[in-house]
Amino acid sequence: MNDITKLTLSESLEALRTKKISAVELTQAYAENMENCRNYNTYITESVEKALIQAKEADKRYANATNRKLEGMPLGIKDLFCTKDIRTTAASRMLYNFVPPYESTVTQNLLDDGAVFLGKLNLDEFAMGGSNETSYFGPVINPWSKDKPLVPGGSSGGSAAAVAAHLCVAATGTDTGGSIREPAAFCGCTGIKPTYGRCSRYGIVAFASSLDQAGPIAQDVRDCAILLNTMAGFDEKDSTSAKVEVPDFTSFLDKDIKGLTIGLPKEYRPEGLNQEVCSYWDVASEYLKSRGANVKEISLPHTKYALATYYVLAPAEASSNLARYDGIRYGYRASDENMSLDELYTATRTEGFGNEVKRRIMIGTYVLSAGYYDAYYLKAQKMRRLIYNDFMEAFKACDVILTPTSPITAFPLGDESMLQNPINMYLNDIFTVSVNLAGLPAMSLPVGLSKNGLPLGMQLIGKPFDEATIFKVAAKLEQDAGFKRI
């Protein structure tokens, strides 16, 4: 392991600014780590050669003092972001050969601020999954694994594992139902899903358009703030991106939290919730209390319907979003000898998609079909509104909500109960999906280790476009928890 790769992003920036190290050195150090840790299977495509060219450019800019906000920062990019001239697969056979001729807005923003891209990070196929086991390119191994390999969480499993193992200084992720927060929690990283509309979705392979949001996965709260500053912003190419000012998120990190009210939703403490998870939740709220915050029980009465609502709406949108992968214009195409158009569609999609993706396309097709639309899709839309209303009501009495990120810690690869009954896998999302349904910002940060030595994450949920308060509270919680990274 290379020492300079143990620096956080803000420390690396400082080291480059003060010329203690060069950008090329930093990139090379990460490239070395990547080579040594291929067994984690975090990268689907490595782009080290390009990264070194970018790093050289960065060193020039440091030399002539034209360095930008992220100059020379070696990042890993979740392979759901389209990157110009770098293969973008969404971890699917369907796009195994797809090289986009365009750049996503979020990655363009990062490039414009001087970031260096080390490569494209593994994920669940089309971001559908909670363990990174549905990737066509194989599962990712959690760097915290001891005797047997553990999952890194999903869908941004490659991102969280790569950050935890220092295979990039920080990474991008996307979150549709917890895909940033759950892997961040499993891998001891900090990740934030900003408010829906904060980051442009342009150029991100769509899973469920009304839920998808990009965000950073990094080593600490400050790094998340620095990255979100660059990633966020209105984009006229995405009609759902918000014309809202982006404050300097780092400016909230040193702010006092005295007098803030922290809400603890009683519905997030179901019977039988893991005891360790419960006690860390209590510890976290004690930390905040001792910083002068008020802690208060709140109610989010429709929580129990969130998972069902999510697993109707997300597949519905996905079934339509993934229709374009039909073998006609790009990506995988089944051998088309003597096939009719319909046969070509069927063969291409049968061979190109994995089982979880097919399952969700089928669920989505079903809930939108004639005669079922009202019973499923429409009802779920109504429930989504009620869940949003719950939060708005709760935020009348508190400033930010504290919950565990996941009911469990990282579990072993190939867990039979989850593979055989997908519902068990879906249940891991119970604390995260409501946030996507309501479009709220939420962060996961590590607060400690379980008895088995595995990271546990806490989630902070904010009001719409109030990431600022999350950063404020998270910075304090982070200090008090004193989590030790790998």
Added chain:
Amino acid sequence: MAEYIIETNKGKWEVVVGLEIHCQIISKSKIFSGASTEFGDDPNVNVSFVDAGMPGMLPTLNEECVHQAVKTGLGLNAKINKYSEFSRKNYFYADMPTDYQITQFRFPIVGEGKISIDLSDGSSKYIGIERMHIEQDAAKSIHDLSPSKSYVDLNRAGVGLMEIVTKPDFRAPEEAGAFLRKLRSILRYIGTCDGNMDEGSMRCDINVSVRPFGSAELRTRCEMKNVNSVKFVMQAIEYEAKRQIDVYEKGGQVIQETRQFDPSTGQTKVMRKKEFAHDYRYFPEPDLPPLILSDDYIAKIKQEMIELPDAKKQRFVSSLGLTPYDAMVICENKEVADYFEKAAAGHDAKKVANWMMGDFFAMLNKKHLDINNSPISPDNLGRLVELISKEVISGKIAKDVFEIMSETGKDPEKIVEEKGLKQVTDISAIEKIIDDVIASNAENVAAYKNGKTNLLGWFVGQIIKASQGKANPSIVNKLLKEKLDGA
């Protein structure tokens, strides 16, 4: 209008028809992307990553298309919905790169409206508009370039469409024809669609059912898709009505299905049965927020609205004295109406209209010119009519002058001057010619006096001829009669 009743030896039947018309929106770029809408370019050149359905690409609504849709709604005398929503219509086909079409489903941008149509017997009728929504066009599939492959041209993919749905108000093929002509006229007036059915910028789906005459029931209908001329629409309705009547009279039932009209046979045939109908799985388009129009926005577009054909026709009838029929013909095309108004300014409007509908249109047809390229300016046509009104030239000479104008574009007064075509109104000069003709035709004078009074016309002809057409015919008539009867 005269009722359109289909009578068989078993009974009387009535046809019930509704139309769905897809109109390509005139706009510089496509409805959800920045690509050009130019027609007739090389295949697959006007295609953005959005149009090609590339991963991660998102639609953004083109405001120009919204503007055009609101304008069209106002032209249809329809309610503009301040809240509308986009939806996805899901189906797999190679001409739809995302395998869903972005359209409007539950909340269209335009609600109910009506259009008045003029029928051949002089009557008129209102046709109700059910709704109008905006959506994206599909690409074009080309199946005849290769025996084993199909080709797709994405230039058309994503061009904005307005789909206008009528109420089932048509009771005759003629009414559907009149409606399409009126709709095309309105769209061209306001510049929101060029209405070229042969180029596919206006396409018509027809829903036809029949019922015993006098009954109010609505029976099962059949739909005919993409009929591409007014004539074919009328033929398709006629054929389909007779086919359905035949089915009923033979004791059968009409089955709801999609049929295709074949212009070469004039018949319709089954394209898709109901059980193979798509389940389009409509749901709100999550990539686009609802479309909210402010009162100000709509009011501004209202101010842009120009006089539409019906209002213009009314005005031409009431203040310029045109017959309703002439006014309708003149007003169908805005350029024609504009030309007419310029030509008629300060002159005899009825005469100008007659000239336009007669010699003028015939001349344009013969020369294959549209009115904007007419060799005769509206001003000159007006002045030609004025020369006739003021009796400077006769109607007959005017035709010669018109002919010269159409070749040279010259001012009619100059032509009359140069060619010495001025009508002779000087009584003594005309008298002299009359006297000469009488003197040299003593036999016919005698015959006239003996009662063959119809020789008067022959004399007039001789005198006009002797004057080289310049003698004023009414003066000739009057003087000649006096002389023959008095002499």
